Amino acid sequence: MKRSSQRKSRMDRYVPLIREFATRDALFHEAVAKKIDLHSTDEKVLRLLGADAMTAGDLVNHTGLTGAAVTALVDRLVNLGYATRERDIGDRRKVVIRTVSTKLRDIDHLYGGLRGALQALLAGYDNVEFATIMSFLAGATEAMAEQTEKLAAGAKSRKLKAS
DSSP states (O other), X not given: OHHHHHHXXXXXXXXXXXXXXXXXXXXHHHHHHHHTTOOHHHHHHHHHHTTOEEEHHHHHHHHOOOHHHHHHHHHHHHHTTSEEEEEOXXXXXXXXXXXXXXXXXXXXXXXXXXXXXXXXXXXXXXXXXXXXXXXXXXXXXXXXXXXXXXXXXXXHHHHHHHO
């Protein structure tokens, strides 16, 4: 009994803090996006791409956006000079989307203040504490991805039943 009340107590303390963190994260991305005249979803997709290349299908799978929404998003990024479309070297039938490195560096510059603040915060933790933080973030990220996929799959099946 004590263990379940401890879990509840941890969740009672965790939920308001992570809710605030998630909100602050979303607001920060929104502020960065406004600075570069993009929608926050466009900016997040640029961050997701980073130096990697993805197909439009990959972006659909990673973001949960529809194919049409990804096409419109990529069109905006290409037209504004933030991304390019290129033929895949391994399979010329595929088109991959890549960020423009100079534009990505400009965006990275906007993260400099946050990066410095987080670096200072992390410097206050010893190696064991840091490993715990990293383990938690990796596990939480995996749980978030799994639950997002489940929700997206559930939404798709409801849409199919409704039609």
